[in-house]
Amino acid sequence: MVRGTSGPRSLREIFDSPLAAVTELPTGQTQLFVGLHLIHEVTSPQAFGMLAERDIEVAYPDLTHATVDHIVPTADQSRPYADDAAEEMMAELEANVQGTGIEFDHPGTGEQGIVHVIGPEQGLTQPGMTIVCGDSHTSTHGAFGALAFGIGTSQIRDVLATGTIAMEKQKVRRIEVTGELGSYVGAKDVILTIIRRLGTDGGVGHVYEYGGEAISALDMEGRMSICNMSVEGGARAGYVNPDATTYEWLRETDAFRSDPGEFERHKSYWESIRSEETAEYDDVVEIDGNEIEPVVTWGTTPGQGIGVGEAIPDPDALPEDEREVARCAQQHMGVSPGDRMEGYGIDVAFLGSCTNARLADLRAAAKIVEGREVHSDVRGLVVPGSQRVKEAAEREGLNRAFEAAGFEWRGAGCSMCLGMNEDQLRGAERCASSSNRNFVGRQGSKEGRTVLMSPVMVAAAAIEGEVTDVRTLREVTAA
Amino acid sequence: MSDEPGAEPEPDADSDSNAETDGVPTVEVASGTGVPVRGNDIDTDQIIPARYLKAITFDGLGEYAFYDQRFENGEETDHPFNNERYQGASILVVNANFGCGSSREHAPQALDRWGIDAIVGESFAEIFAGNCLALGIPTVTAPVQDINQLQDHVEEYPETEIAVDVANETVSYGERLLEGTVDTAQRTALLEGVWDTTELLKSNRKAIFETARSLPYIEDAAIEGAPGAPAGSEDRSARSEATGASEN
Numbered sequence: 001m002v003r004g005t006s007g008p009r010s011l012r013e014i015f016d017s018p019l020a021a022v023t024e025l026p027t028g029q030t031q032l033f034v035g036l037h038l039i040h041e042v043t044s045p046q047a048f049g050m051l052a053e054r055d056i057e058v059a060y061p062d063l064t065h066a067t068v069d070h071i072v073p074t075a076d077q078s079r080p081y082a083d084d085a086a087e088e089m090m091a092e093l094e095a096n097v098q099g100t101g102i103e104f105d106h107p108g109t110g111e112q113g114i115v116h117v118i119g120p121e122q123g124l125t126q127p128g129m130t131i132v133c134g135d136s137h138t139s140t141h142g143a144f145g146a147l148a149f150g151i152g153t154s155q156i157r158d159v160l161a162t163g164t165i166a167m168e169k170q171k172v173r174r175i176e177v178t179g180e181l182g183s184y185v186g187a188k189d190v191i192l193t194i195i196r197r198l199g200t201d202g203g204v205g206h207v208y209e210y211g212g213e214a215i216s217a218l219d220m221e222g223r224m225s226i227c228n229m230s231v232e233g234g235a236r237a238g239y240v241n242p243d244a245t246t247y248e249w250l251r252e253t254d255a256f257r258s259d260p261g262e263f264e265r266h267k268s269y270w271e272s273i274r275s276e277e278t279a280e281y282d283d284v285v286e287i288d289g290n291e292i293e294p295v296v297t298w299g300t301t302p303g304q305g306i307g308v309g310e311a312i313p314d315p316d317a318l319p320e321d322e323r324e325v326a327r328c329a330q331q332h333m334g335v336s337p338g339d340r341m342e343g344y345g346i347d348v349a350f351l352g353s354c355t356n357a358r359l360a361d362l363r364a365a366a367k368i369v370e371g372r373e374v375h376s377d378v379r380g381l382v383v384p385g386s387q388r389v390k391e392a393a394e395r396e397g398l399n400r401a402f403e404a405a406g407f408e409w410r411g412a413g414c415s416m417c418l419g420m421n422e423d424q425l426r427g428a429e430r431c432a433s434s435s436n437r438n439f440v441g442r443q444g445s446k447e448g449r450t451v452l453m454s455p456v457m458v459a460a461a462a463i464e465g466e467v468t469d470v471r472t473l474r475e476v477t478a479a
Numbered sequence: 480m481s482d483e484p485g486a487e488p489e490p491d492a493d494s495d496s497n498a499e500t501d502g503v504p505t506v507e508v509a510s511g512t513g514v515p516v517r518g519n520d521i522d523t524d525q526i527i528p529a530r531y532l533k534a535i536t537f538d539g540l541g542e543y544a545f546y547d548q549r550f551e552n553g554e555e556t557d558h559p560f561n562n563e564r565y566q567g568a569s570i571l572v573v574n575a576n577f578g579c580g581s582s583r584e585h586a587p588q589a590l591d592r593w594g595i596d597a598i599v600g601e602s603f604a605e606i607f608a609g610n611c612l613a614l615g616i617p618t619v620t621a622p623v624q625d626i627n628q629l630q631d632h633v634e635e636y637p638e639t640e641i642a643v644d645v646a647n648e649t650v651s652y653g654e655r656l657l658e659g660t661v662d663t664a665q666r667t668a669l670l671e672g673v674w675d676t677t678e679l680l681k682s683n684r685k686a687i688f689e690t691a692r693s694l695p696y697i698e699d700a701a702i703e704g705a706p707g708a709p710a711g712s713e714d715r716s717a718r719s720e721a722t723g724a725s726e727n
Contacts, residue, residue, distance in 0.1 A: 025680075026673060026679075027665075027667040027668045031680055031687075033691055043584065045536070056681075062702070089533065129696055134582060135582055136582035138582075149606075152582055152583075152609060152613055154584060154610065154613030155613060155676075161681060162677065162684070162687060163687055163705065164680050166664075166676050201520075201576035201579065204605055266696065321575060420530070437524070440547070446547045
């Protein structure tokens with residue numbers, strides 16, 4: 001049921017005067033009530049250990065939700081896991097939630113998946129909530145108009161113990177993406193463009209509010225991809241104001257599917273928190289959506305992106321503080337100024353991660369691979385974001401399209417985004433990846449090279465065996 | 480780190496967490512020799528590679544700090560953390576956007592266990608700075624030229640004692656005094672000993688429960704029996720009253 005509040009407050013205002021504020025702390029921070037606390041096996045065990053040491057129980061288990069994603073194998077999931085460390089972490093999470101009342105979406109439930117995929121798909125993620133998780137990509141949930149951000153393990157302890165968190169006041173930067181995105185240009189290209197423009201630390205101290213025609217036109221999956229990578233731009237959180245697209249998604253989730261009355265009551269609250277037309281921001285940045293090309297990264301930070309047909313920059317032409325990082329990045333990647341990424345050979349194509357492993361992402365990529373074959377030099381991996389995404393994709397036959405083309409169709413998890421399970425790059429392999437980080441060593445091999453791009457661009461790269469403009473691929477085959 | 484006179488003793492810096500629950504030490508000054516780690520955008524995957532996160536405690540993380548930068552084909556590189564001259568250092572001096580990327584607290588935990596008590600740099604990623612604060616490690620920022628000068632100095636004279644003064648937001652070394660900035664909330668938390676926030680947050684349990692009850696997206700059943708919930712029948716009547724009022 002929906003209870004009254006002390007008057008509706010918009011999302012823009014939430015950051016000045018948070019809706020879920022418990023009190024102002026002596027540090028000047030605000031104590032915020034956490035409406036949804038998501039936990040997983042990597043960052044929570046030490047927090048449970050701290051709780052046990054202090055003899056404190058979980059305060060709000062019904063608002064806490066667990067899954068396993070980082071270490072879970074995506075090929076053979078039978079227990080015990082082949083990797084002893086993974087098995088230990090899984091067993092520890094099972095033991096930690098045991099008897100607490102915390103719901104645990106383990107693989108046996110059919111609900112397991114990447115923490116930032118399962119929250120939205122089950123309707124746990126809702127507008128106006130404060131959502132935290134010991135994972136920087138918690139910013140994903142902002143796509144629903146939630147204040148969602150990643151926290152460290154000591155803060156997980158705080159949230160488990162109290163249901164609240166200490167949060168600094170944030171500035172709000174409005175990022176207005178105008179116009180219309182071209183065909184085969186999507187959310188990933190938008191966010192890589194934003195990070196390129198504002199820098200990997202441009203968002204420090206800010207929450208990003210994404211809006212404008214191009215954002216409004218995106219589906220929820222696209223909005224999640226954008227909010228997901230807010231943190232790569234230095235912003236701890238990003239959000240999109242809820243609208244009809246948001247409500248349609250929520251209506252179909254477990255939380256509301258069987259209760260239209262409940263849905264309508266919540267909807268009136270969600271509508272009340274949209275930022276006003278007249279809202280003022282600490283900063284406004286405008287990006288022309290018409291100008292955005294499919295983007296690929298040439299370096300080792302997500303800010304080092306270019307249009308697929310654009311020349312790789314000369315480090316000396318970059319701002320002084322970016323030059324050294326750019327030189328090291330180009331050396332690592334084996335690229336030179338003036339070259340294009342188009343034609344950069346790849347060994348692995350990874351379709352997965354909390355950025356781009358939802359049903360819409362897989363559908364778009366499947367359309368590209370349908371009737372084509374993965375290049376003989378390329379190992380192609382599709383790792384759905386959750387068991388539900390996997391099942392839904394299979395109902396549509398997407399798995400058949402991928403497998404017929406030569407991709408491996410795997411179980412749900414974080415997989416090769418960060419190589420904590422067996423899915424890792426080997427040696428100096430080059431990977432076309434739909435994930436979020438191209439840091440050195442990120443995909444499990446310190447010599448490995450990661451090129452970030454959208455799911456359709458990964459599909460195109462897999463087929464050609466090199467970074468390819470997906471728009472060209474289409475034209476060639478259509479002719 | 481130094482304790483305010485009469486404050487609780489500082490917990491063992493190498494313990495998993497601060498086991499004490501009845502007092503958090505203040506952090507006013509951190510001092511010791513320095514270690515410069517140069518470069519912008521040093522992410523937490525570099526500070527502690529993901530494969531070392533495959534454990535259920537933070538124990539032993541210190542030896543894996545910057546592991547992939549420190550070892551090349553099993554051989555030690557010239558990374559500052561390998562350098563004899565910086566062994567025993569406790570003040571880490573870095574450049575811009577240090578600690579970006581993954582929110583893993585394993586990163587500051589690894590640095591802490593290696594021996595770092597304070598970090599001075601051009602800028603820090605937010606989650607990383609918050610994680611440092613949760614361990615009582617100050618993250619002090621200063622302009623690029625000051626940082627470069629400090630790094631140069633430490634490289635030339637690694638024996639130099641550096642004092643990071645949280646209250647005055649300064650970093651002193653040799654004859655020099657560098658004006659830094661400590662985030663206001665961080666400064667207050669360190670100086671007043673409220674950087675381990677669990678007890679502080681917990682002390683507001685009644686207000687927490689009241690806030691939860693007022694939120695439109697929180698079901699009554701989801702917060703039943705939470706700490707701070709009024710006990711007994713009084714509770715039920717109060718809540719049905721609140722519910723009834725808002726349903727109209």
